[in-house]
Amino acid sequence: MSRDGWLSDRYSAEYTGGFLFITDRSSGADHIVRIINGRGQCVTRGQFRSSIKSHGFDRACETFCRLSAKFETPSTGGKNAH
Numbered sequence: 001m002s003r004d005g006w007l008s009d010r011y012s013a014e015y016t017g018g019f020l021f022i023t024d025r026s027s028g029a030d031h032i033v034r035i036i037n038g039r040g041q042c043v044t045r046g047q048f049r050s051s052i053k054s055h056g057f058d059r060a061c062e063t064f065c066r067l068s069a070k071f072e073t074p075s076t077g078g079k080n081a082h
Helices: 044-055 057-067
Strands: 003-007 011-016 019-024 030-033
Touching: 011 044, 011 057, 019 044, 019 057, 030 057, 044 057
Parallel strands: none
Antiparallel strands: 003 011, 011 019, 019 030
């Protein structure tokens, strides 16, 4: 399994197993990104590296955080609780 890691004062990022894991070091927020092209190939690492090269690491992280999957914790109360 291939593993790459990057670090700045603002973000830490690790690519492993086809997924990019980004942590915002100031807020502690975690983000998970995986990009698949039209042929079903994982292009996450290549796109992230290209973004770092053209815009820098922090800007690449900002962009990929916006692309990340959104998770919500189920409510433990309220009118929709079961």
